[in-house]
Amino acid sequence: MIKGFRQIASLTALSRVLGFVRDAAYSHFFGAGALLDAWSIAFKIPNLARRLLGEGAASASFIPVYSEELHKNRHHAKEMVNTVVTVLFVILTAIIIIGEVLVWGYYKLFSTTGESKMVLSLTAIMLPYMLPICIVAILGGILNVHRHFAIPAAVPIVLNIFIIAGIPFADSILNLPKQKQVFGVAVVVLIAGVAQIVIHIPALIRRGVSIRPAWQVHSEAFRKIIILMGPMVLGLAVTQINTLGDDLIAWWFSSSVEKGTFFMLMGSKILYPMNRGSVSHLYFSQRLYQLPLGVFGISLATAIFPVMSAASARKDFTELGRMLSRGFCACVFIAIPAAVGLVATAKPLIAFAFQHGRFTDKDTNMVVWTLFFYALGLLGYFSQQVIVRAFYSMQNSKTPVISALTAVGVNIVLNLTLMWFLGTGGLALSTTLCSYLQVVILTTILHRQLGSTIFKGLAVTSAKTIAATLLMSAAIVIIGWLSETWPNVLKLTLMVPTGAVVYLAAAKVLKIEALSIFAGGKKDFKGEFITAES
Numbered sequence: 430m431i432k433g434f435r436q437i438a439s440l441t442a443l444s445r446v447l448g449f450v451r452d453a454a455y456s457h458f459f460g461a462g463a464l465l466d467a468w469s470i471a472f473k474i475p476n477l478a479r480r481l482l483g484e485g486a487a488s489a490s491f492i493p494v495y496s497e498e499l500h501k502n503r504h505h506a507k508e509m510v511n512t513v514v515t516v517l518f519v520i521l522t523a524i525i526i527i528g529e530v531l532v533w534g535y536y537k538l539f540s541t542t543g544e545s546k547m548v549l550s551l552t553a554i555m556l557p558y559m560l561p562i563c564i565v566a567i568l569g570g571i572l573n574v575h576r577h578f579a580i581p582a583a584v585p586i587v588l589n590i591f592i593i594a595g596i597p598f599a600d601s602i603l604n605l606p607k608q609k610q611v612f613g614v615a616v617v618v619l620i621a622g623v624a625q626i627v628i629h630i631p632a633l634i635r636r637g638v639s640i641r642p643a644w645q646v647h648s649e650a651f652r653k654i655i656i657l658m659g660p661m662v663l664g665l666a667v668t669q670i671n672t673l674g675d676d677l678i679a680w681w682f683s684s685s686v687e688k689g690t691f692f693m694l695m696g697s698k699i700l701y702p703m704n705r706g707s708v709s710h711l712y713f714s715q716r717l718y719q720l721p722l723g724v725f726g727i728s729l730a731t732a733i734f735p736v737m738s739a740a741s742a743r744k745d746f747t748e749l750g751r752m753l754s755r756g757f758c759a760c761v762f763i764a765i766p767a768a769v770g771l772v773a774t775a776k777p778l779i780a781f782a783f784q785h786g787r788f789t790d791k792d793t794n795m796v797v798w799t800l801f802f803y804a805l806g807l808l809g810y811f812s813q814q815v816i817v818r819a820f821y822s823m824q825n826s827k828t829p830v831i832s833a834l835t836a837v838g839v840n841i842v843l844n845l846t847l848m849w850f851l852g853t854g855g856l857a858l859s860t861t862l863c864s865y866l867q868v869v870i871l872t873t874i875l876h877r878q879l880g881s882t883i884f885k886g887l888a889v890t891s892a893k894t895i896a897a898t899l900l901m902s903a904a905i906v907i908i909g910w911l912s913e914t915w916p917n918v919l920k921l922t923l924m925v926p927t928g929a930v931v932y933l934a935a936a937k938v939l940k941i942e943a944l945s946i947f948a949g950g951k952k953d954f955k956g957e958f959i960t961a962e963s
Contacts, residue, residue: 440582441724447589452716453782454596458610460787461709461795463544463685468611469712470676471551472618477673478521478559490658491570493738493824498650499574500742509650511643514567516651521560528556542687544705547608548680554615561622568629571638573735580632582728584625591621653824670833671840671863672715675856678844679707702849710792710853713783714800717775721767722810729759730814737822750882753819753875755943757883758890760811762943765891766898766932768807773905774924775800781917799853806861812868819875832870836863890943897935904931 459465491513498506536549569581595617599610633640645651684690684701691698733756740748775797784793817829840863847855875883905928912920936944 440579440586441728444583444585444589445720445724447586447593448716449720449782451589451592451596452713453785454593456713456783456788456792457786458596458600459607461706461713461789461792462787463705464547464607464611465712466680466683466705466708467544467547467551468614469708470680471548471555471615473673473676474552475555475558476562477670478563490654490821490826491567492574492735493741493822494650494654495571495574496735496738497742505648505650507638508643508645509648509654510567510571510638511641512645512648512651513654514564514640515642515644516646517563517567518560521563525557525559529553532556544685544687547611551611551615554612555618558618558622561619561626565622565625565629568626568633568640572629572632572636573731575636576735577632577636578732580629582731583628587625587628588618588621591617591624656826658826670837671860672711674837674840674844675711675853675860676708678848679703679711679853679856682848683707703852706792706795707853710795710799711856713779713796714803714853714857717771717778717796717800718803718807718810721763721771721807722814725763725767726760726811726814729756729763729811730818733815734818734822737819741822741824746879747882749819749822750879751885753815753879753883754885754887756815756819757812758886758943760808760815761887761891761894762936762941764808764811765894766901766928768804769898769902770905770925770928771804771807772801773902773909773928774921775804777917777920777924781921795853799857802851802854802857802861805858806864809861809864809868812872813864816868816871816875820871828874829871832867835870836867839863839866886942890941893936893939893941894943897932897939897941900935901928901932904928 455465455468459468495506495509498509532549532553536546536553540546540549565581565584569584572578572581592614595614596610599605599613603613605613630640682701683703683705685705688701691700693699733752737749737752740746740752776793779793779796779800780790783796784790820826820829840859843859843862844856847859849855851858872883905924908923908927909920912923933944
C-alpha cells in the first residue's frame with residue numbers, strides 16, 4: 430500500500446503543479462469574470478463524470494469484483510473487463526447524444542443572455558469528453574488491481590499539458606479574441622481525452638489484458654458491478670456534486686451587466702448576494718484546497734482501496750478495520766497541517782500564482798475569503814474518500830448513498846441560506862459542513878459493524894499532529910512577519926519549505942507513526958512489516 434501511495438502521490442503532485450500552471454494561464458488570459466465563470470461551469474459538467482467514475486462509482490464498484498474474479502478464474506475476469514468497457518461505451522454514447530439534444534434545445538428555447546449561451550455552447554463542445562475519461566477510469570482500475578499505479582495517476586498530467594499549450598497557442602499563434610479562445614481550448618480537451626486512453630494500452634498489454642468488444646451482461650460478476658455502481662455515484666462523489674451545486678448557485682445569484690443588480694420576487698426587488706466572477710473565485714479556491722486532497726487524500730484512498738477489497742474478499746474484517754484505522758490516522762496527519770498551511774499562506778500564494786493579467790487584487794481577496802471556509806473541511810474531504818471506499822470494499826453501496834443524499838439535500842439548504850451572509854464563503858462553508866456530516870454518519874455505522882478497531886491510534890495521532898501543527902504555524906507566522914515587505918515569491922520560498930520541515934521534524938520527534946508513509950519505513954501501526962504490494 431505504501432509503495433502504491435507514494436507512486437500515486439508523486440505523480441499526482443506533478444499533475445497538481447501543472448494544474449497550478451494551467452490555472453495561472455486561466456487567470457492571466459481569462460481573468461475572474463463572466464468568461465472564466467462560463468468555462469468553469471461548462472468544463473465541470475463533463476468533468477464531473479471523471480469525479481463520479483474516475484475516482485468513484487465505476488472503479489469503486491469494479492475493483493472489488495475484478496479482484497474477486499481474478500482469485501476465482503482469470504479468463505472470466507478478462508471477459509468481465511471487456512463487457513464492462515463495452516457496456517460503458519454504449520451507455521455513455523447514449524448519454525452524450527441525449528445531453529447534446531437537451532443542451533441544443535435549451536439553447537434555442539430558453540437561453541436569453543449571451544453569458545448563458547456561452548455556457549451552453551462550451552458544454553456542448555466538451556460533453557463528449559465524458560466518454561474517454563470514463564473509459565480511462567476502468568482501464569486505470571484494472572491496472573490498480575494489478576498493483577500498477579503510475580499510468581492511471583499520470584492521466585491528469587496529459588490533460589494539463591494539452592490545456593497549458595492550448596491557451597497561449599489560441600491567444601498568441603491563432604490570435605483569437607478572448608471569447609473564441611475558450612472554444613479552441615474546449616476542442617483541445619477532447620484531443621487530450623483520446624491521448625489519455627492511448628497511454629494505458631501498453632501497460633494493459635504487458636499484464637495480459639487486451640480490450641475488445643464483449644457483451645456478457647448476464648454473468649454474475651457483471652450484474653454485481655451494476656448493482657453496486659448506481660448508488661456509488663452519489664456515495665463517493667458527494668463533495669464534487671456539492672461543489673458543482675456551489676458553482677451553479679453562484680452563477681444564478683450573481684449580478685452582471687446583462688442581468689442587472691437585482692431580481693424580482695413576489696413584487697419585491699432583491700439584490701443579488703454575489704457579483705459575476707463568483708464562480709471563478711470558487712474555482713480558484715476549490716483548486717487550492719483540492720491540491721492536498723488530490724496529492725494525498727485521493728492518492729491514499731486509491732492505494733488503500735485494493736488492500737481493503739482484498740481483506741474483505743477474504744472475509745478478514747479485522748484486517749479491514751485495521752487498514753481503515755491506518756487510513757484515518759494518515760488523513761489526520763496530512764489534512765490538519767495542510768488546512769492550516771493553506772490558510773496561513775493563502776494571500777501570498779494566490780497573489781503570486783494568479784494576480785496578473787486580467788486577475789486583480791480584489792479577486793485575490795475574494796479567493797482568500799472563500800478558501801478559508803473550504804480549508805476548514807479538508808479533514809472531512811480526506812476522510813470521505815477513505816471511509817466510503819471501506820463500504821465499497823465490502824460491496825455495500827446503499828449506506829453511502831443514503832448519507833450522500835442527506836448531505837446533498839442539506840448542502841442546498843445551507844447554500845441558499847449562508848450565501849446571503851457570507852457570499853461565496855457561505856457556499857464553501859456549506860460544502861465543508863456537509864462533508865463532516867457524511868463522515869459522522871458513515872463512521873457511526875462502521876463502528877457498529879467493525880468495532881473500535883477503526884479508531885485504533887487515532888486519538889494519539891490527532892494529539893501529536895495538533896502539537897506538530899502548532900509548531901509549524903508558529904514558524905510560518907514568524908517568517909510571514911519578518912518578510913512582510915518582501916515579494917510574494919520570496920515569502921513562499923521561505924514559508925512553505927520551512928513550515929514543512931518544522932512539521933516533519935516535530936512529527937519525527939513526537940514519533941507520529943503515520944510519518945512512515947513519507948519517510949520510507951515499512952512498519953504499520955502495530956510494528957508489523959508489510960510488503961510493497963500490501
